[in-house]
Amino acid sequence: MKFKVKILRQDTPHDGSYWQTFEMPYEDGMNLTTVLQRIAADPITVDRQPTAPVAYDASCLEEVCGACTMVINGRVRQACSALVDRLLAEQPSLIEMRPMTKFPVIRDLIVDRSSMFEVLKRVKAWVHVDGYHDLGPGARIPPKQQDEAYPLSRCMTCGCCVEACPQFNDRSSFIGPAAISQVMLFNAHPTGRVDADARFEVLSGSGGIAACGNSQNCVKVCPKDIPLTDSIAKAGRDTTLYQLRKWFGS
């Protein structure tokens, strides 16, 4: 069996984009990173035109590093865990791949997500420990608290949630759902919470929590099932409390 993939390509950040279609023999259990590998090995379009291999970002190949996020059949997700047979069942004629739209394109399917990492600096997404010398174990943590922290801690900065978020775009400085969820992760940590006010300050400012329109798109596309809208709701309440505390100077 053969199938077609249509890929939106762009040679450099300054060039326009264009579509190219490739035809592939099906392999059992094939995923889209394999498709891209096969194209790299034999970059010939469906019209038998030689072309350059499609540039793409990938590393772990098991949906844990977050590198290979792209828009596949109109839905943002990871290419490595997108299986060809399921995609063809979704949309039989062809599979479509394009880069995410919320980030500058570097080349083909590679985009520049450094803005997401920059935001993590702004919200101090870390536990400020005294130092890396031996100070014994950390705080005891009840299993329930671990159960709540662990899912948030699985965020791989993949970009799906911000790609789907209507409020995250060129015209707004919204920090996005992933960063808000990280704020809640670190504010809940017994040591991490010393920086809570600094984080609320960011959430209170422009591009902070108020920018979220509560459309709930983010939570539907997160590959790690992170309860983003719960984090956002909680962040909203906590930020309000913070502002009240600040106004009343306590």
Added chain:
Amino acid sequence: MAKQHVVVVGGGLAGLAVTMKLAEAGNHVFLISMVPVKRSHSVCAQGGINSVNPLTRQQGDSEWLHMDDTVYGGDFLQHQPPVKEMCDWGPRVIDLLDRLGVPFNRTPEGFRDQRRFGGTMFKRTAFAGATTGQQMLYALDEQVRRWEARNLVEKYEYWEFLGPILDTKGHCRGVVAQDMFSMEIRPFAADAVVLATGGCGSVFGRSTMSMICTGGAAGRAYEAGADYANGEFVQVHPTAIPGTDKLRLMSESARGEGGRIWVPRKPQDDRDPNSIPASERFYFLEERYPKYGNLVPRDIATREIFDVCVNLDLSVEPGRLCVYLDVTELSAESLKKLDGILEIYEKFQGVDPRKTPMKIFPAVHYSMGGLWVDYERNDATGGLVIGSPRNQQTKVPGLFVIGEADYQYHGANRLGANSLLSCIFSGLIVAPTIVNRLKSLPQGSAADQPVSLFDDSVKPHQEWMNRLIHHEGTENPYKLHQELGDWMTRNVTVVRNNKDLRSTLEKIAEISERYGNVALSDKSNWTNQNLSFTRALGDMIRLAGVITEGALLRDECRGAHFKPEFAIPSPDAEEPAALREQAGVWCKAFKAKGDRWLKTTVARHTPDGPEFHYEEVDTSLIPPRPRTYGLKGAEVIEQVWSKMGVGQEGPAERKVAVGGAPK
């Protein structure tokens, strides 16, 4: 004094650990990585990280026993002082990770929970669900970001290390690296360079490792004069699921939580596995290894799968090495702790492993070998002199290696959950070494080197790139890679023999020749991934030669290196006296084998291929003894061996202080 810089190449667990330690001490670090560090391969680690802990301690465990399991599991091929120091640091490493916010699983009282891993009887493994590596990598990534925000760390992500810069005396003065987007090549001057570039699974085509684990960086350091050690020791993990682009691991933690391995007793029984009654299932690890059961060391589990599938023809899928890994009987609570990996199985195989036994296969997983590094032994403790300028340094002064890229900690076979420990440990301890180096700079400062040294260092890389881009050849680098991987997987993994190793060497020579004739399909000067891959292919071919020739030369069985031609026949007599006699013969053969082969393989690059020599292994703490997991007559062998008194000078434990290494 001129501003000093350290270059760290690689932002997996090892690279991040040294970076945060150096930054904490006020040093400026250039952190260079091919991928954003948060996407490094360490993110894949699933099962957990080992150390002695309060619970196991009360069951009689100690740092010493952790070391004993590690060197016994590794078939005594590792120098013992670094292993001792690592095991001593274990509890402190986990405590640090705990403080940094790693969400380790908890007991009802809020303590860290532990599971049991292979090659030990103790529950030493701390874990965060089944995504421990991800959680640990994120914690360190966050710390490094904290220092980045304070401008002590400057990240160069999507930059590729091309080679070290060596002065005329052969001292390392920095690195040459390339921006993988703009393709700019530039030098980074540095007073110390640390490589933390991970393993080389791609030499075998597909493996459980990430796409970027080509060994390219190690290959470049090797070519520049750093020795490569124990390359032939490659771990094949018993349990993975094959995919078209990757072999995805099903962590040992599945067995640590109670998962069982079996095959139907009837060859190619095609019934639904759930309908096969227990009496018709062959739980071969449990039957053959009553003590360790499903948690024998990996090299042994893998060979047993090979035996059951090939020699007994009981593979679940004919013509392959496929057995069942069964977690269907586990409690909901245990299954929850495995969610991370069960999701992977479900996602990629489309079958719920909670309900149906998983079909699993062995896969190349870990490089025990790597760049040769030095250490300084502390005679008072038996461990290391912390801060010694020698620790983790290669043969090239000023060039250090840590993490999976070094060869130091796992000997002939790595125990599960010991790698995360060795990565972070080596990263933490190389920091004081570098801090001391920066204070004294025995070979002078990089800032005092002529500018031409750095300018000139770029030229050969630029020329190579221009030549390759314009070269009109007929070979396709991806297809060559596949050919290399197929040969390596077929002949240089679970079972090896000299005839096939020789033909593989010839094949590698042929591939190397054809590599001279590769052509790129991408001629562009912007984000050329084709170029980067093709460069790494050259390194993989070189490493394949080191691995294969090392395996050919080593005529024995040790850990993951198994050559049936040179196996010592197991005793098989039923009658006690005869068995005892056979055990005596066995022990003599074992002694002779140790005298000849208990040595580190060291490969040095020459233009005509690797040159090999062998170095003594420091076994001063725990005298080597036969590894008798599941061997018939094991007890008799152990008795006879202890009577032979080889290398025994009373209980070794008393010779040095246990635990509490100096800070």
